Amino acid sequence: MTVQGWGLILLFVALVAALAKPMGLWLFALYEGRRTPLHAVLGPVERGFYKLAGIDPTVEQSWRRYALHMLVFNLALLLFTYAVLRLQGVLPINPRGLAGLTADGAFNTATSFTTNTNWQWYAGEVALSNLSQMLGLTIQNFLSAATGIAIAFALFRGFARRQISGLGNFWADVTRVTLYLLLPICLVYALFLVANGVPQTFASLVDATGLEGVRQSIALGPVASQEAIKMLGTNGGGFFNANSAHPFENPNALTNLVQMLSIFAIGAGLTWTFGKAVGNTRQGWAILAAMLILFTAGASAAYWAEAAGNPNLHALGVPGGNMEGKEVRFGIAASTLFATVTTAASCGAVNAMHDSFTALGGMIPLLNIQLGEVVIGGVGAGIYGFLLFAILAVFVAGLMVGRTPEYVGKKIESREVKLAVLAIAILPLCILGFSALAAVLPDGLAGPLNKGPHGFSEIVYAFSSATGNNGSAFAGITSGTPFYNALLGVAMWLGRFFVIVPVLAIAGSLAAKKYTPETAGSFPTTGGLWVGLLVGIILILGGLTFLPSLALGPIADHIAMVRGQLF
Template structure:
């Protein structure tokens, strides 16, 4: 409880200054000298306003080139300096990894310390941790401009938004954060492979790396891909309870602060507070449920350990692990400091449900905000149906076009998750990758596609995902789950920006009030429940009720 209170206090202190700073970054018409050099190098004019099709082309073109670059870097690894003797990555795994890091998913079907050399880790994966996060923030800002602007289809400049996100926000915070992690005990070097003696005799082979600098952006950018296979449970990445709490803070600080940025840019900080209250309500509720099920699960072994300690690091305990797992699955981070497959049946279900909500509480860097705003549009539409009034949000009418785009957004991810999960369960080859049978085995596959399509990246474990089937299908789920929703978000932003603002009247739904926050929370839970309850009933719910 003290950890949770300290975390909430730190987030509260950072909320206003960081949110205001980000609003200033994306509202400024000035460019730093280093930004001008970048624009000149890539041949972009940062002062050119873009309509939504041009903005979308920028997002897709940059991401496509990023996938190609990262794929080739992995395929050429054996010829690169600093490869530590590792050979080129197989084509299907190289595609999966390239899609994963560009889509801000960071799903890993390989052992990081046994597959990737220094150049691929730092020049490929770490770079994508920065730019994929900046892409998400840019799309969110474009949607916010759609609400803030009127009688124009212009949403800003993608290249300017991308560069500013990296140069002015992500890099400065990452430099400070890396220093903090090194001070906590995380490693930061470019050493080769060396032997480490074991307590019971023998020797293990470990390689060093620029771990602290990659760890900070993996959390700050809600990426999640670890330098080591044990991810944030590894002492080189996350040495102690203090570093654990700091990493949770990094995961949450930008997604929560973006609600302040939203409020400032639309001219009403109260609107930002309403979105913040919705996110915080869900986040705190999920933490309470996770702690309850992990601390109080019955059985002699659990009673002796003081709770469900299997798969958890003793240096973090159940509390630190519960807060971490909820925070990573309610955002698109995917980092783990415990073995999610070892959670209780209901605990695993909470992690699954957190991703299935769309990772909007507070969600990923940028993706959490635009996902929550889509749900807000759905909520005002439902309210309009109940009172027989054309729905409005932030002075913009939610008409046929807008609600169709919002509906397409919320249908894409469930279609990918349930479609690929059903196909995997119907075929013999994918099922042979399951370590466990029954409800838990089904949960492993459901978790894998939920994680991929929602751009989370965490794994339930127990599933051998390094096969051609899973590398290909999860790779497709990650790309489609990332970029198809962006199409609908940017189209919606363009539609809203073209509208003329509608003055508020006595019949306008007050979307900055607690009543709307309650309506929004209910809408999110009902839509997700109706979509995923049958699948959850076959997996974690069945397992939890049987235990």
């Protein structure tokens, strides 16, 4: 461990906190449908979309109608992406003549990008054409991210509105977020990446001769455009198999820092937007404080574990921390910080291989996902997931003070609590249920590269990543089989939409309620006690649920490492 390493973690946390309000202000303008400086240029484009689709953006939708339109839209996107991937071999912009994906592979990939998971069982540079990368995947990166932010907006309206049924218009929310937020930032972001050496070209391959005299062909393509939305939209699907460990995706320390910040930027901004929407920005700051406490604790633990290294290697005379699977140009501190960032958000991009982390260092990314990815979380998904825990926290607080729980002026009653529990329960049901199947069936046991607790960790991580819509992996698992493609695809779909629908139902229930002003008996939800309660509820409900699986996996793996046992 070094002073520079700890300084990087603290600097990153400070920058995220500083970004929250500026990003939140822009998001709040889109939330309210206000005119922005970009409307002069993009306003006609927005109106053209509405006219072409026959949509009136001023028409309010109930939660059921909002949910129905969202589900139909995403199902159509899934089918479109599936078709592109299956027909890849006969479609244009395929300079290497790559064949279409198999049925199970295309299903898994289409589901992955529709759900903002971006799990990749394939190597992008050798499996997908430039057209598939752009038309199939990059478009999904924009629209799946916009969908998550739209759901967050709908939930904010549920808390902010009084005795009405409307939650806004799904089509208007998705269009505005895409046009006025994601596209403009990604345009500038992509140019920044190109300036730092990230390719953006239709060229297929370039030949190069290394220092050893070995000639090799290096894949190229429209990388920068996909890289920008991959990070900003917390998608994570890389153009290359090595993802952000590849120098063509992440060339240097500056791009590495900017990529990490872009993963958190919108998620942090949405906390301030929520506070503004409910008329008390302190509510948003309290949520962000709880998120950053959890994040800082995780990043510190991961850095400590990786910097401590492997005692078995130390005994052989190899000193220092664990550099296995890490890029020399980033080192231990930046690599472990990136791993914590990408799993605290539902991004899944990696600049180091999590399978090569120490047992406890690898447990932190796994635990981040299993907590529901509410530590900043994916764009939109993080804040609405966090608010589910907030509903449970005020319910517990209400039991302690002996009165009906309230949160930001809305009474939290049995319907909201039941829906919150239903949404939160889908994670352990899918993660533990599917992991149990894979751990006993021959097709599942054929996947892990390693035996013993580390192999079990590979299985649990895969289903945690899929259900949590993260997309990163313990890279030792071979998941590109019909068994894993099908089961992981189902986990992705359930983990995304079986959470979103209850969230929208909660929003609809809250919007219909009248405002309840705070009294002397109300539990305060802006101070340190509330932040501590939120952190505690998340750790208890999210962490203890998965403690047995962690004990059988990374914790057992760590004990074996300390005892010098190898598998």
